[in-house]
Amino acid sequence: MKSTSWIVNGVMAVAIIILFVLHFNSSNTAVKSSAMNAGGTKVAYFEIDSIQNNYEFFKEVKSALQVKDMENAKQLTALKNAFAAKYQDLQKNGQGMAQAEVASRQQELAQLEKNYTSKEQQLAQELQEESFKKLQEVKKKIEQFLEKYNKAKTFSYIFSSNSDLMYYKDTTYDITTDIVKGLNAEYKSKN
Secondary structure (H helix, E strand, O other): EEEEEEEHHHHHHHOOOOOOHHHHHHHOOOOOEEEEEOHHHHHHEEHHHHHHHHOHHHHHHHHHHHHHHHHHHHHHHHHHHHHHHHHHHHHHHHHHHHHHHHHHHHHHHHHHHHHHHHHHHHHHHHHHHHHHHHHHHHHHHHHHHHHHHHHHHHHOEEEEEEOOOOOOOHHHHEEEHHHHHHHHHHHHHOO
């Protein structure tokens, strides 16, 4: 169960990193804003962690992924318990069995272990793919909102703030609150 939680946390971290990379490679918008006026160019930023903590759609995506992770953990636990039960049975009754039956049960245990490993990899891959897909949906909704939002604001660039990439930001140009309110209003109106 702990390994699955690590996997989900790892998937979420990778997905967030991918989201940042995609935002900074995108030609029209990025996520987070720090608006500065440099030679006629207006730049804004928003705090991505505020979006993650306050945007209802993102919170639902995160919750759904956590539910999926818990379901995966249940499946893996069931497989692990089946293996443990058969292993304990073999340990308990193995001495009274014929050599061929012991060998057969050992093969069965090896197959169960292989099935567990295979299922664990499959579920991790599926969760990673679903996480990426869902985070792309979040990114698209943010980009669409920023496009509408920016028609009135006319920023040349809107960035997401990441402490590793942004060394200075003037909070005068922080549009995080506007973005969270707008995204949640759009999300509620569509549901």
